[in-house]
Amino acid sequence: MISLKRSLRRSEPYVAGAILLLSILIQVRSGQFFTGNNLVDLARSMVVPALFSIGAMMVIVSGGIDVSFPAIASLAMYITDRVLLSSNYSGPVILAYAMAAGLGLVMGAINGILIAGFRLPTMVVTLGTSSLFIGFMQGVLAASETPVPPSMLAHGKEKLFSAYNAQLGLSSDMPAQILILLGALVLVFLILRYTMLGRGIYAIGGDETSAQRTGFNVAKIKMFIYCFTGALAGVTGVVRASMMMNAHPTNLLGMEMTVIAAVVLGGTRVSGGVGTLTGTTLGVALLTILSNSLILIGIPTFWSRVFTGAVIVVGTGVTAWQAISRQRRVAARRTA
């Protein structure tokens, strides 16, 4: 009973409910939601935003905010791509991932040094480094679209299985890259839940001074967060380029706000300390389903932004309203 009450205080059930409602709406309007190929398509669309959201969520939980991950992903991916192309690399794709992760880690470390070492405000730092990375990529490297090396191309074509829709005769491939997402989810879940490092991330987000006193090495934990999210962003960049079979330097830019919105929508507290991977994934799922189903619902292209905007406003409104009334209930309960 207590645990039921407690779970109703979380936002995951509400986001899950919203997803269910939306799914039913899509199913009714198109008859094509609960089909294998559609679900595979959605899973595929989720890969990149979900990978980003993992890092964004870790940062927000620790009490910061990071807007530099699309820039890190783009720059890491672009440098990797160019280096591998120019050296005519044809070995396994793992090198691309390792390189991009390494580059991302270095860029994340720059964020980390400024944030953990100099204790500078996270949003300002990441806005600044984001500008730097983009400027470096487009100014110094004069980045433009390039093809990807053969290993990434082959990797982009790898599929786990195909979902076949007999009714329409359509099939959809589950991209291999979803394994990277699942791997990242499991890894981060384990880190957050079962390591002191992970608990430290929550602790810092709850109260940084207390964390210091309790014995957490706050600077080290922060350094880890930004390095890790940087590396993850680098990997995400390569995932995107291989899935698109094309290295597009600016394609990911501008995603930061939507990803952060998804993370917050999934119940992560903007002020830090609270947030779950389940909620985050649900938040991403909701926004991905939304943006990939407007045609299925039958919303004309001209209306798509109105609809998306309205759903964000209404969706977050409901969650926020629920939080407000929860606060009231808590106040009453405390006195009872």
Next chain:
Amino acid sequence: MAKSNLSLKNAARQSAPGDRNVFRLFVMLVLVFVLMMALRPSIFLRPANFNSMMRQLPEYGIMAIGISLAMMTGGIDLAVVGTANLSAIAAAKFLIAVAPRGTPNEQVAPMLIVAVLIALATGLACGALSGTLVSKLGIPAILATLGTQQLFTGIAIVITEGRPQSKLPLLFSQIGNFEFFDFFPLSFVLFCLVALAVGIMLERSKFGLEVYMLGTNSKAARYAGLNNAGILFRTYVVSGFLSSISGLIMMARANSAKADYGAAYTMQCVLVAILGGVDPNGGFGKIGGVVLAVFILQILSTGLNMFENVSNFYRDIIWGGALILVLLSNWYLARRKERMALARKTA
């Protein structure tokens, strides 16, 4: 006595972070100015170049002021560009309907006033919607305004089908592009007036003080009897209003209105606000700083356009670098001050 004096001085320095930041920004502005002057004196110092800068900065400068206001309450307004375009489109739709190009100026003039009022009213309404979501429903501002940005752009696309609204009466852009003494653009004068008005509002009015206090601690604000919801609401309404002025300026400069003009301005305005010293957590920030940041950005981008072979993307590098340098110098100066104080004591 000496001891307490010292602590007083230290504390006084603490008390006016905004002023110090404004001074540092001013130094930076001078540096950027001198740098550009030194590198390309023949081009940079032309009056036409200054005129060009003054014509470019108002449209995003005014939106940056709007975003800054929202940030001072601890929020953010990502819907400024959407609001600006929707306001401009509303005015443009009206003008094209009642006074298409070619209508005699005498007939256009009164309609212009109505059109301007329509735009401003649209801005107010957009701000009111964002404001309601943030203040009454308590949606985090970043989400609420991300939603309304989509919504406003969406509505703009629906009513225009994405096409530019261009057959505007010429009188509009003639007035909009009027230059005092053939040098100071009307839009720049408007920007100065807006900055002055908002600056005065923040520093001298009850509402301004309430914005700072609410941004510092909303719970304490509630216990102090401030109408938190009302203040937040008004902040976003003001931001919406300012955006609609920006929208009109864009409309005059482009002589048309369209759903996606200036989409890239949003992040630029956030950057301007932050370099201008506005605390993204709320409570602190000065319009003077924001104005200086706008000038710095403009000199940088105009400056880079003087170099044929330097890509505009270097602006991003300089900008990001400047942001981080300012932070680091703040950090360094604070530390040095501490050290010097210690040295003085032990000496």
Next chain:
Amino acid sequence: MKKAFRIFVIAMMMTAAVASISAQKLPGKSSKPSKDWKIALVPKDSTNAWFVRMEVGVKQFAKDTGLNAFQKGPAKTDAAMQAQVIQDLIAQGVDAICVVPVDPAALEPVLGEALKKGIVVVTHEASFQENTLYDIEAFNNTAYGEFIMDNLAKAMNYEGVYTTMVGHVTNASHNEWADGGVAHQKAKYPKMTLLAAEPRVESEDNLEKAYERAKELIKKYPNLKGIMGTSSKDAPGVARAIEEMGLKGKVFVSGTGLPNENKTFIKNGTIQSTTLWDPKDAGYALCSLAVKILKGEPINNGLNLGLKGYENLQFAKGSKKILIGSGWIVIDKKNVDSFGF
């Protein structure tokens, strides 16, 4: 208050009148020596592969002629930012500005000002631009749309349901091509029908989105047989969706596209042909035209800018501004390997 406003308006109208009188004299032959000329080309943005290719043409021109020609674009595809770049160039006193407008309407005032200051203005992909001396079209927009439609119709065997895809619904030229294509289909291919529920979808100039939208369309409208793409990302994105869904030979796509990006699809037949004009040539041609004007050479029908496709430019019907070149390149199985980009 009212009176003050009236006076203000009258004052404005007077300045406007003065301005329009001075605008009568259009820029032309430059009195400066040609080595001092500065010719700037302003693209829509600087990272897009398309405009990177265009810059190659500009650099080639500068090398060939020894003149100071350069490309200077905004950091993002944004009409307002493009206007700012042009404004700065005017202030710096360049002699000619060649523009590929993000949005022609938005540039009218700033280009008008350039003309007023005696700067030569030529445009590309902006057939409705008023404040320009000449507009070079590699081709006629409507005709280009018609040609894409012809390609699609042929692939669809002249029958079935189709829809159109644009980068953004706010993109003027994409919409012109799509409109041209649709009108052409209505006139010429009666057995084809435009999908009424979704006559135009957005790919956001993004390969991944084009792919996702195509999948969605095919799921929702199983009888959809063709997609007419406009953005260079549309055709390859849609082609990938078609291949993955196992609809090769059942659903067709046509559109603009760079050879490299479409090579596999063209070779394996998912895309029969894409259409293209080489932005490098367009960049070269724009600079070349600007220089001709600065030299005071006459601009007439049959103008030869000295490179393929631009040897015999013709004024559009009833226009003294729009110069139309001899078309686009069709990329198909036969020539896809011959481009090198």
Next chain:
Amino acid sequence: MSEIFLRASNIHKSFGGVEALSGVDLEIRKGEIHCLAGENGCGKSTLIKIISGVYKPDSGSVEIDGRIFKHVGTTDAIAKGIQVIYQDFSIFPNLSVMENLALNMELMAKRKLMNYRRARAIASEAIAKIGFDVDLDERVENLSIAERQLIAICRALLHDAKLIIMDEPTTALTKKEVKALFAVIKKLQADGLSILFVSHKLDEVFEISERYTIFRNGRNVTSGNTAELDDRKFAFYMTGREFSEESYRPTSLGDQALAISNLSLRGAYEDVSFVLRKGEILGITGLLGSGRSELVQSIFGIYKPDSGTIEVGGVPAKIRNVKSAIKKGIGYVPADRLTEGLFLPQTIKRNIVISKLDKLSSAFGFLREKKIGDEVRAWISDLSIATKNPSLPVQTLSGGNQQKVVLARWLANDLSVLILNGPTVGVDIGSKYDIHGLLRTLASKGIGVIIISDDLPEILACASRILVMRGGRIVRELLPEATTAEQLGEISTGVA
């Protein structure tokens, strides 16, 4: 006699040129309960932080259990068995009770992984030590302040401590909880631990400690056996001033200032009625959860009561929100000064005038700077707020002066009713007397004052009438002269 466990000698420490400690000494014997007292800003906290390794002293040394440190490291301190319970509890509101209790232990054991079963065991053991009944899976932010403090105490007890430093641990505890805590402390002492108990509540010092040390302005004033101390001496050592406090009797009761009839808020309080007269100081006490805070917050417009009426000055008052409460002449000094009362980084000036802006601005909403300046100067001198420059951030002030700023804010508003929730929580003794005196003056000028406090001696000293609440109802009305702190405590808990 017994051995010395800790000896701090001639410690100096300054911050940014301001000396916080100028050569202080402190000795704690093994197995003793030692009280460290002094006003806020006297250097108590700084010394604690030096002992626990947070700060490095400029000079001087600390000897712990026979080993002399120039600079104690945090790990040294913990290894030597020193545990500090800070005033702000150092807890994580977003984590569960279990994690709050167990994390530190796990970190000390240098564990890299989180084992929830082990954590639960640790946590259960910890709460069992003081018989604290709490749901281990509850998030701490959903608990009351007292419960949070108990968690902080439980956590410190977990460690194999030889010296536990408690920085004003009883601030937010009710009488019953304090008793439970003292029992635990005594038990720990019996086990041979030393306790450094930082407090400025005299009754607690007497009750718990054997020896004391008092600081003033970063220097030792005195130390000795608690038994030799009395009320007067204690206050004098702390402040260097003489105080005398008589209980307050209004000379003449005026008209009705506030009348509450049958006020109810479901889940908080029920059917509460009372009348407050002008010139009266009404004390309301009761355990946490007795509904007292919600009751006064309802009067101030924070909560909306379900039923009942409020009259202000004999006129029925509809109080919809805080603003309308202020308009009716009601002021409220909240319990948590730092988060609810003050805008810490903002200036003293702004903090004082924020609730009076309507009157201090022109018709167009512009601030009247001169008027504001006059107003602020007047309050600073009236309440003797220790600052030279009202443009300094309010966080530069001591707790007592901060509280005076909050008071000034309300006094500026021509109140008829002033409600104080914990008027002297975290306030040094000098300011405490100042504030008590001020409340008497206010009442004698005809303001109706309500005090909510757990500090029973404070209630007895200040209030002219006392209401005791239990389970959301008023259970007793008492006069202070006929009541003792013990009786009051028993009525609150329902023993009597």
